[in-house]
Every structure is written in structure tokens, then in C-alpha cells.
Amino acid sequence: MTVARKNKFILLSLVLLFPIVCGLHLFAGEISVSFSDFWNSLLNFNTDNTSQTIIREFRIPRLTMGILAGGGLSIAGLFMQTMFNNPLAGPYILGINSGSSLFVAFSVMTGIPFLTSNIGTISSALIGAFIFGLIILSFSYLVKSHISLLLIGIMLGSFTSAIVSILQTMSEPNQLKLFTMWTMGSLQQVEFTELPLIILFFIVGISLSLFMIKPLNALVIGESQALTLGIHVKYVRLALISITAILTGIITAYCGPIAFVGLAVPNIVKMIFKTQSHLTLLIGCFLIGSFFMLICDILIQLLESTIHIPINALTSIIGAPFVIIIVLKRLA
Amino acid sequence: MIDLNEIEIGYKKRLFSIESIQLLKGKVYSLIGANGAGKTTFLRSLQGNIAPIKGQILINNTEVKFFDRVKLSQTIAFVNSKFDGVDYLRVSDYVGLGRTPYTNALGRLSEIDLKIVENSLTELNIKHLSNYFTTKLSDGERQLAAIARAISQETDIIILDEPTAFLDYANRKLVMKEMRKIATDLQKCIIISSHDLDLCIESETEILVINKKTKTLDHFIANSLSKEKLIEIGF
Incomplete structure (x- = not known):
């Protein structure tokens, strides 16, 4: 079997597995619901039916956010890794999440109605992610070493979390509680009616990504070589930062900061597919990223009666050792 | 193919000038010169990345600065030293x-x-x-x-920046042999910057040497130059 065919086969299997994982996630919660409740909640929703309400108001938004967060952050991580030629890059470690956090914190704590509204929060998150993306991009021209860039990203993260904690001490108790909950990360912050807007942003982000496949494939062999292959590297970098900002910003706005998914998943995907074809990697990242997120969340739901684990804690528990493994593998 | 007439090569300050040299398809040119003489600047000028201080670099009768990025990548291919x-x-x-x-x-x-x-x-x-x-x-x-x-x-032109610098003797010979074969078989104009004088002479390529005294780019046809003479001119 050729490589391309083998990879197509793996992708197809993952696509077939997708509804199964979604189904598991949908029906994993403590209160059991039936399949017909699921269809009814979508097609002829009855507000008096508790099961249908649970599905529509809790399970479906949570499932959707799991898919989008896992898939989106993984794609953003893939972009960062190829763009900076650095397998340890990702939106979280480079501080792009922190940009969103900082701007969301500011806008929530101002108490100005427009800024605290949905569209206000999303805008702040996107702008924050984009600005921090540009900061990292400009630093990448100054520092040559991979590790230095990661350290700058981590410092951006520490810096913003310090500012955010100062903001917290100045805020009112109910705002504080809201914000603390948000920093732990949750897939359950979104309401059913907000989903269309979020999905729309996502479709825009993913559609733009398709046009990045060709430049990404060329960027694999380095920026200067990509230039001699006719790639407009400058514009491509801006486009990649913008898409990363859309994907990371919107997830961070609604789910809080989620660590390590964007770093770990692209590496896993490359190990599985053993290719640098970014079409394959992109689809792979979306599917495996959302699986990773959904399986984490299923675990959380199963353990919920004994212990409540925030999603950000779980992804870090799994992700951090994984990063160490990658580092050790590189050194070997 | 490439026409270089009354050109001054340099970036900010002048490095050397070219009176009149034509680079043709089907030939391999070795670019020789001391460190800092301007080999890299010359190669970058050919690729339109640096404008010459004076004069125009013509590729197929069009000035290279009018090529857009895609057209350029369809005309010149570039191979790094590593x-x-x-x-x-x-x-x-x-x-x-x-x-x-x-x-x-x-x-x-x-x-x-x-x-x-x-x-x-x-x-x-x-x-x-x-x-x-x-x-x-x-x-x-x-x-x-x-x-x-x-x-x-x-592409009609392939530029190689010290492609043999990190190779052992056998591989250096092999690369040069392949480049000569490609130039004739596929009718390409190939420009190779190199520090390996013996290899360039041995491989019977045309020689472009940056003259240390006159600060000009001198062209010698294959087999017309001994190593001693080449050292005298370039170093």
C-alpha cells in the first residue's frame, strides 16, 4: 500500500469513528437520555421535556465546543509549528491565548455593556489573539533560536496572567467568580443560540486554511527556500497569524485558555501519518484534535460525581508529559 | 540568456563591476572569489533580491526587477549549500x-x-x-x-550556492558531473559559487572570477586557466 493510500485509509477510518465518539460524548453525562430525545431536541424541541432541554441546552453546545476547540486549537498549533519551523510551538505556549485572555479580562471587567456582550467578548478575544500573534511574529525575526521564541511566549503568558490577577483583585465578587471559572476552562459556557455565530467564525477560519496548504507545504523547507518557490512569505505569515487568531481567539473567549492541545495533537498527527502534506495534516489535526478533546471531556463527565476536573487541568496533565517526551525524542 | 552589461554589483557599497558578460544555456559557470568579494551579493542580484548599484540585469531580454515572485520562481531555481x-x-x-x-x-x-x-x-x-x-x-x-x-x-537558470561545501570528494565530483550533464541534456544555464578551485578546473566548467586587483568580474572559458593563474587573479 502506498503512503498516500494508507493515509487516505486512516483518514477515512477516523471520519467513520467521528460520529461514534460524538455519540459517546453526547450520551456520557450522568443523566441518561435517549437517541430520540436528541433528534426531537433539534427538530421539534419541546421546552417542557427535561431530557430534550438537557440535550439542547447542555449536551449539544458542549459537544460542539469540544469538537471546535480540539480541532481548531490543533490546526492553529500545526500552523505555528510549520511557520516557526518548531515542533514545540502552539498557540498556548506562544502566548496567543494570553492575548485573548487579557483582552477578554479587560472587556469583562470594564462593565461596559457592549464589551461584555457576546460580540464584544469575541471581538476582544480575536483582537487580543491577533495582537499577541503579531508580537510573537516580530520577536521571531529578532531571535534565531527556537527555544528563545518559546521562552518569550511563556513570558508573555506570565506577564498577562499577572495583569489579569491584578484586574481580579480590583473586580467585584461576582465578576471575579465568573472570571476565575473562565480561566479554568470549560466547554459548558455556550448557549445553544450562540452556536451559529461561533460555527460561522469557524467555517471562515477553516475555509481560509485550505488556501494555506500550498504555502505551508513550501514553508516546511524554510522561509528562504519558500521564497525561491514563488511563495509570498510575508503575506502568508500574516494570513497564518490571522487564521490562528480567529481559531484561538474564539475558543479562548468561550472556553477559557486550554493548554497543550495545540502543541501535542499536531505532533501526534505527524507521527501517525508520517507526512508533511498539509492537507492530510490539516484534516488529521481537526479529527484527532476533536477526538482528544471529546475523550478528555467524557473522562471529566464520568468522574464528575467523585471529582470535578477543569478541562484545562486535564489537557495539561496529559499534555505536559507529552511535551517532555517530544523534547527527549529530539535530543536522542 | 543572462546579459550583464556595464553593471556595478554591491549592496550599499560597490563591490565589483561587470563590463560585458553573457551567460548562456547549456553551460556551467563556476563563480570564484575571495570571502567578502561579493559572490553572495552577485547571486542575490541575479535573483532580483538586491538591485545592482548601476546598470540592468537582463534575463531573456527582460530586466530582472520587473519579474514578479512567481515568474522569478519559474525562471531561476536556487539550491542552498546545505x-x-x-x-x-x-x-x-x-x-x-x-x-x-x-x-x-x-x-x-x-x-x-x-x-x-x-x-x-x-x-x-x-x-x-x-x-x-x-x-x-x-x-x-x-x-x-x-x-x-x-x-x-x-527553470532556464539554476543557481547553486557552494553546493559541494559539505560533501566528501566522491560526492563533490558526482555533483559537478551531474551539473554538467544537466546543463547539456536539459539546456540550462547553471551558476555555481565555489571555493573549490581544483574541482572547478577539473570539471571543465566556465570560470567567473572576481578579480581582486581590478574589482571586475572576469570570464574565462573552460580549460583556459590554470589554478595558479586563478589564485593570482582572485585571491
Whole structure:
């Protein structure tokens, strides 16, 4: 079997597995619901039916956010890794999440109605992610070493979390509680009616990504070589930062900061597919990223009666050792 | 092919001038000069990255500064002195990147593209490596793969920046032999910057040397120059 065919086969299997994982996630919660409740909640929703309400108001938004967060952050991580030629890059470690956090914190704590509204929060998150993306991009021209860039990203993260904690001490108790909950990360912050807007942003982000496949494939062999292959590297970098900002910003706005998914998943995907074809990697990242997120969340739901684990804690528990493994593998 | 008439090469300050040199298809030119004499600046000027201080660089009768990025990548291919290989990047996919200037927005390779990739690999006798990861090759094989990538780019001109610097004797000879074969077989104009005087003379290439005294680029046809004379002019 050729490589391309083998990879197509793996992708197809993952696509077939997708509804199964979604189904598991949908029906994993403590209160059991039936399949017909699921269809009814979508097609002829009855507000008096508790099961249908649970599905529509809790399970479906949570499932959707799991898919989008896992898939989106993984794609953003893939972009960062190829763009900076650095397998340890990702939106979280480079501080792009922190940009969103900082701007969301500011806008929530101002108490100005427009800024605290949905569209206000999303805008702040996107702008924050984009600005921090540009900061990292400009630093990448100054520092040559991979590790230095990661350290700058981590410092951006520490810096913003310090500012955010100062903001917290100045805020009112109910705002504080809201914000603390948000920093732990949750897939359950979104309401059913907000989903269309979020999905729309996502479709825009993913559609733009398709046009990045060709430049990404060329960027694999380095920026200067990509230039001699006719790639407009400058514009491509801006486009990649913008898409990363859309994907990371919107997830961070609604789910809080989620660590390590964007770093770990692209590496896993490359190990599985053993290719640098970014079409394959992109689809792979979306599917495996959302699986990773959904399986984490299923675990959380199963353990919920004994212990409540925030999603950000779980992804870090799994992700951090994984990063160490990658580092050790590189050194070997 | 490339017309260089009354040109001054340099970046901020003048490095050397060219009175009148024509670089032709079917020939390999070795670019010789001391460190800092301006080899890299000259190569970058040919690629339109640096404008000459005076005069115009003409490629196929068009001034190179009017080429857009894609047109340029369809005219000149560039090979670095070293390609380290990339994790999970296979030789065939790497050589396929040479088709980037010709593919559509999604970058998909057509049947014709794949055929060109295959021919490039065959030309350099590395078809048996096409499924290997670029990280698993020897230095010599990797350099051949880089040259195959440049060939699949189907440009009239190939520029190589010290392509033999990191290779052992056998591989250096092999690369030069292949470059001469490619120049004649595929009618390309090939420019190689090098510090390896023996190799350039031995391989019977044309010589472009940056004259240390007159600060000019001097052209000598193949076999017309001894090593001693070359050292006297350039170093």
C-alpha cells in the first residue's frame, strides 16, 4: 500500500469513528437520555421535556465546543509549528491565548455593556489573539533560536496572567467568580443560540486554511527556500497569524485558555501519518484534535460525581508529559 | 540568456563591476572569489533580491526587477549549500515542491507534475530513494535530492550556492558531473559559487572570477586557466 493510500485509509477510518465518539460524548453525562430525545431536541424541541432541554441546552453546545476547540486549537498549533519551523510551538505556549485572555479580562471587567456582550467578548478575544500573534511574529525575526521564541511566549503568558490577577483583585465578587471559572476552562459556557455565530467564525477560519496548504507545504523547507518557490512569505505569515487568531481567539473567549492541545495533537498527527502534506495534516489535526478533546471531556463527565476536573487541568496533565517526551525524542 | 552589461554589483557599497558578460544555456559557470568579494551579493542580484548599484540585469531580454515572485520562481531555481532534511518529508514530496510555482491555489500535483518529479529523480539516479525520508539520507544523497527539486522547477537558470561545501570528494565530483550533464541534456544555464578551485578546473566548467586587483568580474572559458593563474587573479 502506498503512503498516500494508507493515509487516505486512516483518514477515512477516523471520519467513520467521528460520529461514534460524538455519540459517546453526547450520551456520557450522568443523566441518561435517549437517541430520540436528541433528534426531537433539534427538530421539534419541546421546552417542557427535561431530557430534550438537557440535550439542547447542555449536551449539544458542549459537544460542539469540544469538537471546535480540539480541532481548531490543533490546526492553529500545526500552523505555528510549520511557520516557526518548531515542533514545540502552539498557540498556548506562544502566548496567543494570553492575548485573548487579557483582552477578554479587560472587556469583562470594564462593565461596559457592549464589551461584555457576546460580540464584544469575541471581538476582544480575536483582537487580543491577533495582537499577541503579531508580537510573537516580530520577536521571531529578532531571535534565531527556537527555544528563545518559546521562552518569550511563556513570558508573555506570565506577564498577562499577572495583569489579569491584578484586574481580579480590583473586580467585584461576582465578576471575579465568573472570571476565575473562565480561566479554568470549560466547554459548558455556550448557549445553544450562540452556536451559529461561533460555527460561522469557524467555517471562515477553516475555509481560509485550505488556501494555506500550498504555502505551508513550501514553508516546511524554510522561509528562504519558500521564497525561491514563488511563495509570498510575508503575506502568508500574516494570513497564518490571522487564521490562528480567529481559531484561538474564539475558543479562548468561550472556553477559557486550554493548554497543550495545540502543541501535542499536531505532533501526534505527524507521527501517525508520517507526512508533511498539509492537507492530510490539516484534516488529521481537526479529527484527532476533536477526538482528544471529546475523550478528555467524557473522562471529566464520568468522574464528575467523585471529582470535578477543569478541562484545562486535564489537557495539561496529559499534555505536559507529552511535551517532555517530544523534547527527549529530539535530543536522542 | 543572462546579459550583464556595464553593471556595478554591491549592496550599499560597490563591490565589483561587470563590463560585458553573457551567460548562456547549456553551460556551467563556476563563480570564484575571495570571502567578502561579493559572490553572495552577485547571486542575490541575479535573483532580483538586491538591485545592482548601476546598470540592468537582463534575463531573456527582460530586466530582472520587473519579474514578479512567481515568474522569478519559474525562471531561476536556487539550491542552498546545505539541506538538513525535514522530519517526515519524503524525497518524492520534497522534489514535488519544485512544482510549487506551477500548481493551483490548493497546490495539488497533477499527473504531469508527478511525471516531471519522476523524471528529475531519474535524471539524478536517485529514483530508488523517492520513498525515503529526507532526514534518512546521506549528505550527498540529500544534495542530489535538492538538485532534483531544482530541476523539477523547470527553470532556464539554476543557481547553486557552494553546493559541494559539505560533501566528501566522491560526492563533490558526482555533483559537478551531474551539473554538467544537466546543463547539456536539459539546456540550462547553471551558476555555481565555489571555493573549490581544483574541482572547478577539473570539471571543465566556465570560470567567473572576481578579480581582486581590478574589482571586475572576469570570464574565462573552460580549460583556459590554470589554478595558479586563478589564485593570482582572485585571491
